Amino acid sequence: MKAQEETVDALDLDVLMFVNGKFCKDPKLANADDFFFSGLQIARSTQNPLGSTVTAVNVDQIAGLNTLGISLARIDFARNGLNPPHTHPRATEILLVLEGTLYVGFVTSNADNNRLFTKVLNKGDVFVFPIGLIHFQLNVGEGNAVAQAALSSQNPGVITIANAVFGSDPPINPEVLAKAFQVDNKAVEYLQKQFWYDNNN
Template sequence: MASSSSSSALRCSITISLLLLAFTYASDPTQLQDFCVAVSEAANPVFVNGEFCKNPATVAADDFVFHGLNVPGNTSNEEGSTVTHIFASQIPGLNTLGVGTARIDFAPYGLNPPHVHPRASEALLVLEGNLYAGFLVASDPENKLFARILSPGDVFVFPQGLVHFQLNVGNDTTAVALAFLGSQNPGVVTVADSVFGSRPSMDPDALAKAFRVDKSVINYLQKHH
């Protein structure tokens, strides 16, 4: 009996260890030192999952600072929005820390179009204006939508890898939000741009069938992405 109990405990211990290991690798790797300030190594042919580290002896406070997030972004575009990213490429000191942020500016009725962050969850804080924000549950057979109208001070969370969006519902007012992301390089995949703006273009017959529209609609969308 003692041997059986010991074997069972061992299997349980191994299972828990594997689960913890899987959870650990579900986000950016944990840093192995206090910091690893990113340094450009464009000539180096070795690819790394992150950035090369600057010599700690040459690191300065400026490596951990970004100036100008208070400056509004230019929203004179078709979407009426702009995103100012603050990732490791903007603050080298973010390298290996597993976090990032962004400022999102909206013109009246501006849209941050449906998109995905494949490597990060996101918490959105509304600073000004009112936003209609939501995400789709990919695993739900009905593609359930979770959405709310957000006011200044409200926070909305978007789970990693799910399609989400924000729309300024103020027809005559601008809006501003801050996004906090769980990766130094969360990635951004905009749904419409990816589907209709791929290079080379996807077969319009396949897209027409997938979206259940006439091929002329697909041709128009591909032409404008």
Template sequence: MMKSFSYLVTLAMLGSAFPLLAFAFDPSLRQDFCVAINDSSSAGPKLTSATADDFFLSGINIPRSTSNPLGSNVTRITVDQIPSLNTLGISIARIDFAPYGVNPPHTHPRATEVLVVLEGTLYVGFVTSNPDNRLFAKILNKGDVIVFPIGLIHFQINMGQTNAVALPHFNSQNPGFITIANAVFGSNPPINPDVLTKAFQLDMDVINYLQKQLWLNND
């Protein structure tokens, strides 16, 4: 009797967990595609008569400006740029790097990233979660590929004296992009400095200085 009861409890626990797993990523398709549009008269995206343009975007081959303090530029290609990506669970981007340009430590809360180097040499890496905080890092050259697991902090920097280009792929139509420095020191409204001085073990003057900086969104 006790064994049967334990078995039922186990099934109940698994049953309650599976819905959470099922909705952890983009929703599964219920039809061939679902092209979304922004319509001010509706509460959100809705089905529309699709055309070939809803599945198309040109110009990804054009270099983007890297004239900023980071020396890099991220061009996102998500459901906002290609409406047919809605519910398909995939998107891409283009990252342009000036010599020694950096895509600073950041995370994608809703997607794993597979990055392909098209031109140049990049030093890249990601850090695992607590308590290990282990760094996995590699130097990538043209044609190399690396995976950044979902939610983990990662970065890229151009190690060469020429421009570099990378093409990241995501398993989400909208992977999200959280730059660590922006989120911590550039939040709106600002995080209470007392929290940051304690968390980072820094003087209040240093925290105040960091919170006054112009933290760039790299896109």
């Protein structure tokens, strides 16, 4: 019985809150705080190798979002700060620039010849990054920049391409990466020894 109880303990019960629109948890226990988050006005430090920081507000921060298919993120950029090429495996992103100037883009799939769609966005501009496509944002303005993103999942996931490719734990066999990226094994091993900062935290 002990092992079983521990497994039950390990379940994230919040995730069970709504299933198919029916409360699993006694709905009388839900209250306004289950639908609330505060602090998204706060500029986070961008003192890091990428010069950008993502602040996610998803089902981990707001339990009431479960099954509702939406979440938010704030992105702070230092001058020249980059939110590096990444994907969201379970969400489309729609991004609004609150301050500054961003160069943004996404790349279409192989069948569409990996076309790059880009825009320079200023305050009030909006851009869409369709589900699963590699995309990035670079601060190309004179000062800091801030963007507000919405994502079509309560748990969109983030895969930073460089981190997943060169910073996985354990590392990918260098032969794979050398052939894939047309560099030699030494270059791969050099890259795999670097510190790959995750700006989502």
